[in-house]
Amino acid sequence: xxxxxxxxxxxxxxxxxxxxxxxxxxxxxxxxxxxxxxxxxxxxxxxxxxxxxxxxxxxxxxxxxxxxxxxxxxxxxxxxxxxxxxxxxxxxxxxxxxxxxxxxxxxxxxxxxxxxxxxxxxxxxxxxxxxxxxxxxxxxxx
Amino acid sequence: xxxxxxxxxxxxxxxxxxxxxxxxxxxxxxxxxxxxxxxxxxxxxxxxxxxxxxxxxxxxxxxxxxxxxxxxxxxxxxxxxxxxxxxxxxxxxxxxxxxxxxxxxxxxxxxxxxxxxxxxxxxxxxxxxxxxxxxxxxxxxxxxxxxxxxxxxxxxxxxxxxxxxxxxxxxxxxxxxxxxxxxxxxxxxxxxxxxxxxxxxxxxxxxxxxxxxxxxxxxxxxxxxxxxxxxxxxxxxxxxxxxxxxxxxxxxxxxxxxxxxxxxxxxxxxxxxxxxxxxxxxxxxxxxxxxxxxxxxxxxxxxxxxxxxxxxxxxxxxxxxxxxxxxxxxxxxxxxxxxxxxxxxxxxxxxxxxxxxxxxxxxxxxxxxxxxxxxxxxxxxxxxxxxxxxxxxxxxxxxxxxxxxxxxxxxxxxxxxxxxxxxxxxxxxxxxxxxxxxxxxxxxxxxxxxxxxxxxxxxxxxxxxxxx
Numbered sequence: 311x312x313x314x315x316x317x318x319x320x321x322x323x324x325x326x327x328x329x330x331x332x333x334x335x336x337x338x339x340x341x342x343x344x345x346x347x348x349x350x351x352x353x354x355x356x357x358x359x360x361x362x363x364x365x366x367x368x369x370x371x372x373x374x375x376x377x378x379x380x381x382x383x384x385x386x387x388x389x390x391x392x393x394x395x396x397x398x399x400x401x402x403x404x405x406x407x408x409x410x411x412x413x414x415x416x417x418x419x420x421x422x423x424x425x426x427x428x429x430x431x432x433x434x435x436x437x438x439x440x441x442x443x444x445x446x447x448x449x450x451x452x
Numbered sequence: 453x454x455x456x457x458x459x460x461x462x463x464x465x466x467x468x469x470x471x472x473x474x475x476x477x478x479x480x481x482x483x484x485x486x487x488x489x490x491x492x493x494x495x496x497x498x499x500x501x502x503x504x505x506x507x508x509x510x511x512x513x514x515x516x517x518x519x520x521x522x523x524x525x526x527x528x529x530x531x532x533x534x535x536x537x538x539x540x541x542x543x544x545x546x547x548x549x550x551x552x553x554x555x556x557x558x559x560x561x562x563x564x565x566x567x568x569x570x571x572x573x574x575x576x577x578x579x580x581x582x583x584x585x586x587x588x589x590x591x592x593x594x595x596x597x598x599x600x601x602x603x604x605x606x607x608x609x610x611x612x613x614x615x616x617x618x619x620x621x622x623x624x625x626x627x628x629x630x631x632x633x634x635x636x637x638x639x640x641x642x643x644x645x646x647x648x649x650x651x652x653x654x655x656x657x658x659x660x661x662x663x664x665x666x667x668x669x670x671x672x673x674x675x676x677x678x679x680x681x682x683x684x685x686x687x688x689x690x691x692x693x694x695x696x697x698x699x700x701x702x703x704x705x706x707x708x709x710x711x712x713x714x715x716x717x718x719x720x721x722x723x724x725x726x727x728x729x730x731x732x733x734x735x736x737x738x739x740x741x742x743x744x745x746x747x748x749x750x751x752x753x754x755x756x757x758x759x760x761x762x763x764x765x766x767x768x769x770x771x772x773x774x775x776x777x778x779x780x781x782x783x784x785x786x787x788x789x790x791x792x793x794x795x796x797x798x799x800x801x802x803x804x805x806x807x808x809x810x811x812x813x814x815x816x817x818x819x820x821x822x823x824x825x826x827x828x829x830x831x832x833x834x835x836x837x838x839x840x841x842x843x844x845x846x847x848x849x850x851x852x853x854x855x856x857x858x859x860x861x862x863x864x865x866x867x868x869x870x871x872x873x874x875x876x877x878x879x880x881x882x883x884x885x886x887x888x889x890x891x892x893x894x895x896x897x898x899x900x901x902x903x904x905x906x907x908x909x910x911x912x913x914x915x916x917x918x919x920x
Contacts, residue, residue: 311833314800318830319845321806323816394800396763397659403698404762413761417799440838447518447837 313401313415314394316433317423324414324424326351329358329382333369336361336381346426347412350385355421357414359385364411391416392425402430456553457854462488462530464865465850466548468539468791469558470495471502472836473826475522476843477556482528484851490530492552492870496538497591498882498914499890500526502560504836506588509616510631511623513904518836526884532867534874535882536911540792542878551870553859554821554850557794557803557810558843561786561827565801567608571738572782575599576746580607580617580783587620587641589634589909599745600644602778606749608735609783610653610660615670617781618651622676622725632898632905649676649727650775654734654754654766657684657710658691664706671713676725682714684731690756690764732756733773734766738780749775786832795819802831808846809853821860823850880911886918893917 327336327348336348340363350359361381369384370376392401392413405413405427415423457463465481467474470493478491499505501519508515526533537543539559548555564579566572576599585593607618620633625642633641653660657680660667670678685707687695695703710729732754739748751773754766787801795813797804804811808825809818825846826839834842853859874881882890890908897906908914 312831315830315833318797318800318802319805319807319842321804321811321816390760392761393759393763395765396759396761399698400694400758400762400764403694404760407697407762436841437834437838439841440834440836443837443840444515444518444835445837447521448514450517 311398311433311437312394313392313396313398313425315398316425316429317394317415320423320425320429322422324349324421326355326421327361327381329380329385331381332377333366333379333381333384334377337366337377347424348381349412349414349421349424350381351421356419357389357391357416357421359387360389360410360412360414361385362412386410389414393417394422398430398433401425402427405430456859457487457489459488461865462490463554463854463859464490464552464862464867465492465554465556466552467491467493467556467558469493469502469560469826469828470500470533470535471558471560471826471839472504472518472522473560473829473839473843474502474556474558475525476840477558477825477847478531479521479525480844480847481850482525482530487851487854488530490867492532492534492867494534494537494539494543496536498535498886498911500533500535500884500887506590507584507613509620510587510633511620511627512616513632515836516632531884532870533882533884533887534870535887537874537878537881542874545793547873549821549860549862550864551862551873552821553862553865554823554853555860556823556825556846556850557791557828558825559788559791559828561801561832562789563787564782565785565787567735567782567784569735569737571740571746574738574740574746575744576602576778577738577780577782580609580613580781581786583617583781584613587633587637589637589907591910594634594636594909598640599779600640600646603645603647604650604775604777605646605648605779605781606650606652606735606775606777607781607783608652609785610651610662610729610731611783612662612666613786614651614781614783615662615666617783618649618727619670619673621646621649622670622673622727624675627674629903632903632907634909635906636909646779647725649725650777651727651729652733652735652751653729653731655764656688656691656731656756657707658687658695658703659756659764660706660731664702664709667706667709670727670729671709673723673727675723676727677716677721677723678713678727678729679716680710680713680729680731682711685710685714688756690758694762694764732766734768735780736768736772739774746778746780747776749777749780751775786827788828794822800831803828805829806849808849820858821853880915880920882914889918890914
């Protein structure tokens with residue numbers, strides 16, 4: 311299975327933030343869209359960081375001036391990116407090892423999607439359910 | 453006014469396509485309690501079941517038993533099938549919007565990806581999809597010709613379609629008699645001159661998409677031996693590291709089986725055909741003879757390279773090899789075909805969607821009343837059963853939209869109006885009872901020859917068999 315399998319049914323809309331925005335604004339975006347991470351992009355829409363729930367939590371534990379901090383102080387860098395043609399399996403493995411829960415997807419230099427560990431678990435679960443369904447049908451059909 | 457979904461105002465749904473995703477979507481719609489839902493399913497072919505009839509290899513009869521589940525769905529009172537009805541020709545999107553509250557596109561991935569190399573259109577170079585449609589008796593492909601007087605054929609790709617094609621090229625007449633292969637193909641393959649078949653993968657054995665049962669099956673063919681090259685089936689560092697990080701018994705076993713084939717010597721059993729499974733090679737050119745016929749396949753040897761996300765891809769080296777073959781079948785991926793008036797993602801060959809809701813590419817918002825399921829929704833991946841969770845997700849989005857009152861507003865949401873319209877546009881449409889008669893006749897024809905089924909392969913003979 312490829313990364314593009316997930317994006318095909320998820321849409322290619324990505325919610326992004328700028329590195330200069332405050333955490334207050336960034337958290338507002340995450341709540342508005344009900345998402346666990348924002349891709350931080352530069353003026354050319356190129357990913358420069360990932361702001362995740364975990365990075366926000368770490369920042370909150372560090373300082374009292376939490377909400378006024380710019381995103382760039384808190385976001386995770388460097389950014390690891392995936393391509394739509396990448397194998398799900400390999401990317402999952404990399405995310406597990408690097409403890410990244412979200413990965414931006416770049417196609418021909420453009421940010422076209424974000425894939426979370428949750429998306430991958432769902433895709434794998436559907437795959438396994440599909441295999442079980444097929445086997446059950448064959449056993450019953452014999 | 454009664455709400456849509458009540459007995460007096462049923463929710464009317466059109467499903468385009470009649471493969472597994474279409475049937476699983478129909479099943480989930482029809483099993484809703486407390487909601488009256490009517491499903492009309494359309495297919496451009498007279499017969500239902502999509503790739504289960506036209507794609508699954510004829511020697512994999514067990515996989516086709518899923519049609520019993522589809523039969524059960526189709527005999528429910530609020531279900532109707534219209535075969536031989538083509539979207540865009542016999543029915544337009546505007547027609548469907550007049551007749552239905554919701555439309556589901558389940559049209560699959562009907563065409564192949566090209567390799568993009570010189571010589572791809574020489575005589576003797578074919579998409580594997582055409583060969584598959586031909587051997588499965590698809591009415592549009594029954595007249596296709598494949599030059600089986602050739603002795604050597606290459607199949608590019610190591611997915612399950614590639615291995616189906618390679619296996620069928622190697623099967624004996626006796627093996628084929630036990631299948632539901634189209635009768636004209638049985639005769640053509642029985643006379644085939646093919647002696648060597650090459651299955652070509654661009655990456656290594658650990659990355660090959662075929663499953664372990666499929667790879668074991670080719671080792672047990674009656675008339676062909678299977679071989680791999682030791683140097684191409686060894687563990688490379690990157691694949692071994694990936695496996696150690698994420699141990700997977702199936703991958704370990706797959707490589708073991710393929711390494712086992714490397715130990716067989718060329719004179720192992722003396723069977724008349726040989727299947728060579730090659731890895732880490734990519735075709736770069738098909739070279740033709742003076743008549744424009746495939747003569748040689750030029751290959752580049754690859755090594756594996758890892759991207760920053762950890763994905764392993766094939767990287768070409770400067771080493772080349774020439775493989776003399778007279779036939780080339782490409783099976784390097786499949787893609788959907790755009791439907792008139794429906795958004796389409798050209799590069800991925802799918803209808804972009806969010807949980808099945810078709811997305812307008814400009815506004816990135818859902819298109820009211822239009823949905824996708826199956827391969828046209830997610831791309832060609834998974835087994836038949838994978839379409840069940842896929843279709844359930846789509847239907848759940850449809851039911852959520854029904855609750856929110858977000859749907860098309862048809863001016864003629866009555867079942868009888870569909871029949872009236874089709875009688876004008878395509879009076880020779882096929883119903884599910886028509887299919888049941890054809891099915892019984894095909895099985896009867898098979899019994900006469902001691903075969904599981906002998907398919908009807910033209911619309912004319914189907915109409916004649918139904919006395920029309």
